[in-house]
Amino acid sequence: MRRLPVYLVLDSSGSMSGEPLEAVKNGIQILVSSLRQDPYALETAFLSVISFESQAQQLVPLTELSQFQAPPLVANGVTSLGAALSLLADCIQREVKTATQDRKGDWKPLVFLMTDGMPTDDWEHGLARLKTQKIGMMVACGPNHGMDTDLLKQITPHVVTLDVTDSAAFKAFFKWVSASISTGSQKVDTGKEVMGLSELPPPPPEITIVV
């Protein structure tokens, strides 16, 4: 079976502690329980969670949606985005199967990156590493204030911002990610792949697309 790998790359630096992190945890729960009602996603989507603060860590390896269990998240440390991108590249290289003579390849992975602040490490190094991997589509999400969206634009052309980083906004973001994964798994089922934001469901009012 051809899998649709989905990577959630989540900022869990110290500034996320408290309400924002709880919102992210709830967001993952909502995402998983709604995707479990979607036959496309249930059969094709595989989820992985990578969190990053001072270090990046793959909390959940690429896991079939039906077996996925939300990981514990703890907020602390600084924002090592570069380490996260580099780890993401490693995970894709290790986990996403390309077609060979003896097996079918996976669909190109979908990546949702969420950060709440500027990176504190050498993110360009991580980006260079990530560029070596094939990604179907990557959406980067950052706060509207206190974030250089040009920086995110260098990582991916698909950038969205949150006007406020409160729990309502995070919840809205995860709902949208969930709907996007549904769309993605539905598309691959008929041989299509998601190529741009315009093919995803329209984002809620809390989310602004950066053009």
Place this chain on the structure above:
Amino acid sequence: MTMEEKKRISEYLYLHMIQDFSKRILEQDVICDAFPDHKGQDRAFFEFILQKKELVDINVKLTFDQNKATFLIAFNQFLPKYKELLQALTKEFYQEKPPSPATGCTSEADPESKSEPISQQLEALPVTDSLPEPESVTFAEVREAQPEDATQPEPEREPEREKESEPETVNLSKVTLNSLRTPQGLRLPNARVGSAYQIQLAPESLNRTRPAPLHLMAPPPPGLQWLSAEQELKGIPELAGEYQLTLQGPSAHAESPEPAIPALLLTINPDPRSLWQNLPSDTEQRYWKTDTDLKRLESTSVPGLKLLAASRRGRSHAHAGTCRDDDFLLQELPGNWFLLGVADGAGSARYSRQGSRLACQVAAQVIEAKLSDPAFVQSLESQLADFANSGQALPPHGLQARFYDCLAQAALSARKAIEAEAQKWQDVEPEIQAKDFATTLQLCLVYPLAEQWFFAAFSIGDGMIAVAQSDAIHLLAEPDSGEYSGQTRFLTMGSVWQDASAIFGRLKFALLTHFSHCLLMTDGICDPYFASENAMQKFENWQGLLSEMDQCLHSPQPDEALLEWLNFWSEGEHDDRTLALLTGGTR
């Protein structure tokens, strides 16, 4: 100076101080400076520090770079007062453990004097004095906002370790549990409606030192049962949902109260089959197509030879109420020529259902016209007879070129017809292009010779053409598939038609004394049946498919049976499925 200015300047200074500091953080003396009582440099120490909730709160984080420990301290919390905390923690650690042999800081070095430079440096900076106000505020906020968190980090960290050290076993036969311990309880591996589930819980996972009969406080989820003696949950779940099961043990003795039994958390996923809908397609829409199609021919000239074709809308289209994109062609042409074809409209192209229909229609017309041309047929048949007598495996180039003129020409004409169709919309909807009709196309011509069967095939895209014998399979198409899923070539692509030798290479031939089945299939059938292109090469991998095909052929209504068979279930495989079949080829 206003508060804002103060803040800005101090932020600037902090930034620079950290940068200056960061140059030195790899040097061991700096580590010792920051942890004045640290006797050496070992991982256990830093892991100990790492686990301390106080430090998590103040945003101190250590990272490990091989044996070289480095640490970073978030700007706005880098204050001497935390050094006291670090000092206290260092003492705590080394009281519990004997100091490891000093590696970095030599034992002769006096830790006190080592700590001087950095503390002097820190205190000398005005910054550290100017910022206590905002700093202490944020610190207090963090602590107040997270009262419950401060008590919970340890149980959250522990299971992660366990998980790393033990290989994950979600084998649903009898397993000793390897579940995720969460503050809410013990999270069991997920179950699925209709699928057998069985899990045995180790006593220690329930905070018990030895097995004890534990009872459920409430009935388990429908379909599951709890075996209290075995501490086992088993059965076939009937209802999806999130469940929390509470266990109760024998009343504890007052003198030795046992720790609480964690609740069992279980997610039961719905059976994906139950979630698929079957919505009718909108018959009013442009280029509408029926959800299924079938055709059945008995040869008038070759007794026993049967031609069958069936096409079925995939579950993914049914779920969305959209049209089938596949199509087929099946014809007996004058002069004992049998023509089979399948076409798979691209899922990403909005009018591909029409593309596949046009491809089949036009290809059939062109080939029929060619084979109705007496001059063409006469020379073709004499060349074929020569070839059959030659004993060669492959037709000579001249004969191959005949089929280039016939099959490749048919495909090219189909492409042109699609372009013409797209062109029709130019004035009304100029955005419509030929690629909106993208489709694959597989064609196969079969001709009975005096003692043999001749097959000529042409293919663009990922469908398959195969001829089966009782003990062998001959593939007459190379699927155009890419490195990743869903990449293939379409009839409408310009790149397919640029290189004549590449087009020529798409022609495949076979000359066989007998055959059981000649099959043309879209990838909706190939993908679920074959793990890879390599797997298709092996005859044993075809036996299951062929015997299922024979069952259909032996039923009173073979075409209907075939159409029904196309409905087979394969997880994650819900594409349209189309099959064209020629059978009865014994001579």
